[in-house]
Amino acid sequence: MHMHKLEKMWLGIGVSMLAVFLVVLGVMTFSQGIAPPNEHVHHIDPTKVNETAPFDKPELKQIGDNEYEAVMVAYAFGYDPMEPMEVPAGATVHFKVTSSDVVHGFEIPGTNVNVMVTPGEVSQVTHTFNKPGEYLILCNEYCGIAHEMMKTTLVVK
């Protein structure tokens, strides 16, 4: 198939840029672990979330030196634990979230924390909170009539 010389150059430059871009993306994903959240970690019966550990006791607990695990349940229309969570500045928080009903979102504006919470699966995402402040945690996947009310907060002191 005939191609104009200029078109060959145009496509050549475009395709090379694309190749470089995809290689960078791949290297970051697989060797540096800068990947979208969570592989298939474990399943959970979505109708029995409240009786399945660790989701029977949703809580924030310290698991190391300034390292925390936040076990959370998303439901229409809120998150458990219901009371605001508090961590010191510089804390690394490992979120473990599942849903006890429909699909929800889990987004913390101002950070890269942004995952889907689907029933039957456990979503995991980690973030280090260096700046003190009150962080909003909100649902960004439509989940019903009061979807816009679904939120909680994380206070970094």
Place this chain on the structure above:
Amino acid sequence: MTTTQTKPFDRKDGQLVLAHILFAFGALLIGGIAGMLQGMVKGGTITLPANIGYYELLTAHGVLMALIFTTYFIVGFLYSGVSQTLGGKLLPLTKKLGWIGYVLMSVGTLIGVVVILLGKASVLYTFYAPMKASPYFYIALALVVIGSWLSGFGIFYQYIQWKKSNKGKLSPLFGYMSVITMLLWQIATIGVALEVVVQLIPWSFGWVETVNVVLSRTLFWFFGHPLVYFWLLPAYICWYVIIPKIIGGKIFSDSLARMSFVLFLLFSIPVGFHHQLMEPGISHFWKYLQVVLTFMVVIPSLMTAFSLFATFELNGRSKGAKGLFGWVKVLPWKDVRFFAPFMGMLIFIPAGAGGLVNASNQMNAVVHNTLWVTGHFHLTVATSVALTFFGIVYWLIPVVTGRVLTPRMNRLGIIQTLIWCIGMFFMSGSMHTVGLLGSPRRTAYNTYDDHPDAVLWMPYHVAMAIGGIILFVGVVLIIYNIISLMRAPKGETEYPIGEVSEGSEPTPRFLENWKLWITLTVILIVIAYSIPIIDLIGNTTPGSPGYVTW
């Protein structure tokens, strides 16, 4: 405008085309009202009367705009070009399939709209399980899809018959592109048909207790991404085949145009995981593989950009334009049939760049489910595609009704295009910006207890509402223009089909080797989807019961 003594468009075919176009714009009007009201609620300027819900409006807006307006317009437009280029009129069977498809789609649309307005299906147009709508909502969607299949079969039949009676000849470019568009649609809708018929309808009737949520989402996005190319390809047909004729030029290269369509067929289906990057249940490897396949559509997009601007430049130079950019001046800026699609092309550049951000697996974490995404597809489908469709109307309605475009309507068309661009600048611009700040999409008015982040979003939401009101003025004006076109002076308008430039090489035959392209498409789908889907079906995750949360 140009009136010549060519063979007039078949009147009976014209009725079928017109029925589709008018239904499409009826949907645009109702969807537009819903869209404007939503914008005003979100901006905090109005509250809806107690019995209308924000999410009901949002569902109606999404279904009517993204599924009904587009599908009707596309079927109508493709049938017009198929009638024009593949034999001069539709074959009896093609016409029959077209009408049966039209009736099925219309019955489906009416049932769907009633169920949505009754508040039985506020699940948005993505209807993610385990939110459970009325079974009649899913049946309505299935009817729309089946109707569109019949219309697609009509196009295939006409094409096959044309090939039989024109043995050894290269098919006309419009016909070829219509076949690819419908082939893409038929393959892609298999995913959503399986989801709706096998999973959702039995579950919604209560015949089965639970649904596999991640599988349903995967089947949805198997369809959901090629859906956007189903919107885009007819706009590309206009850009490749119609626009060269309107500007008085030639098609730059027939074979490259066909090649780019083939690449869209190959690379728009095995890519749905890039809509599911942020969810559990699918491994990094398959997500990354589909991200790579997603980016392959960059190649036909670059080819298209080159071809279109080559057509413009060659045409300008043949008219004596001098200098590096002299050809820009000789383009017919005052002809709405060129101006509206051209603004669509121009806006496709930032729109496509935003799409690259969405599909990149790390950057997606910043924008996923924020208003950035809404801003993105309001540039792609609601501007690039919609403006191209609007531009088509100004010659298509005159062609099929035996009328002519008047200078007054042409001027109103230019004004309509400008209103649309200005409205979209405010609306989509604010959506992009506030999305980067984290404001979630598909969310009614709330300031999250006046959280400082959310309060900061408010001015952008107000700007979105202002953009939405401007766009609604644009909707009213295009409806007015269509009514005027229906009452325009009688006369014959030529169907603008571009010719290939003399300098271009003959088209290689392998481009019409359908067995080859369909096989490659299937192989790519199998590579990208079979293992993850087997994994999803075979896994032991208990299913979800249904919930009505609205």
